[in-house]
Amino acid sequence: MIKVVFFDLDDTLIDTSKLAEIARRNAIENMIRAGMPVDFGIAYHELLELINEYGSNFNRHFDYLLRRLDLPHNPRWIAAGVIGYHNTKISHLKTVRGVKRTLLRLKEMGLKLGIITDGNPVKQWEKILRTEIEDYFDEVLISDFVGVKKPHRKIFEKALRKFEVQPGEAMMVGDRLYSDIYGAKQVGMHTVWFKYGKYANKELDYLEYADFVIRSLEEVPEIVRGLNDEEEERSDPEVHAD
């Protein structure tokens, strides 16, 4: 009997990768408009490399971009980049298609909901609050607070304890086969791989840990209903025998 459904945040509930791509493009365009003398393609490629090397939470991307492009330090161009990036972040931050409908349906079915995510806690909460999905969730678990990253079992175990459920009563939905699906399966949860975004064809070595593979979140309520109906039949043999 599934009692709790956990969701990953980035690229499961919120379209983070798509947002980041648009924001980065707008940043570069704004820098060029402010006078940065570089071809768009070259600057964008260099920015992606930089993010790849330094990580997406590095806060001096635009400074370093100028260095890599052999350009002088220019706060005007950097400011233009920051403005382009932030304006996009605020106007384009969106939930993945079908999220609100899915969450509402699960709540109507009487389920508890949680988020299990990695990342900077303040930035993760910013996404949750800006997209106004906070009220659907009973708990938000951020791995930083446990001092680990998914797929470490500690964060999944903590999630189960918080909701006082057994692993078999919980389901994890996420876009990453390694961190979400393998992670949740280790502690015995049901797993649903959301084949979406930039990890849709990655980490396939861990495919065996996915109980279900979906391409739309709106399949989640059906899966839960299916599992719970099945179990009800099994535990109620008289009804079954009718």
Place this chain on the structure above:
Amino acid sequence: MIKVVFFDLDDTLIDTSKLAEIARRNAIENMIRAGMPVDFGIAYHELLELINEYGSNFNRHFDYLLRRLDLPHNPRWIAAGVIGYHNTKISHLKTVRGVKRTLLRLKEMGLKLGIITDGNPVKQWEKILRTEIEDYFDEVLISDFVGVKKPHRKIFEKALRKFEVQPGEAMMVGDRLYSDIYGAKQVGMHTVWFKYGKYANKELDYLEYADFVIRSLEEVPEIVRGLNDEEEERSDPEVHAD
């Protein structure tokens, strides 16, 4: 003959203090809405004290606010504060009344214009770009790049060199008697004190360095015209004798 007019940025061209006040109020309100269990007045007062002690460019205001209020660290409340603050910053950032009209008039009179400001270069450029005043200015001088702060004479001397003018050919307009007016007067510029905002009644010991005191920026073109007409008459005695 005035050839260049320099302006300070914060609270002269851009309504920074008013903006910061609204942004801080909205941040606290948003934190309370997100569940922070504190009275608005208490939290706001504590935030002002904190900014006073750590400076306005400190980037952990909301973290430290929770510590000072003896509350647990809560990324949700911090994120709510960040959202409230940033949304305000973007929607309320405005030039001071009359700025664009004044700048346009000065350009029509054939003057060169510059900005002389302290502060974080990227943040200062963000304000200039967001309010769309960049095209009026021939140079933006930020003291950080010279390694000093106003009223250090180095930044004013650099400004004069950039425009290749004598001190008597330049005018400084700013809201701070100490950093703007005393600073510019040290190197021999004409000075116009804009008696406005939170420094309207402060640093009065330096009042003697102000050649003019104005309450509206729209008085600047008249002052320049007055000085330039006067000088023309003096240097052209025949016309004067008519």
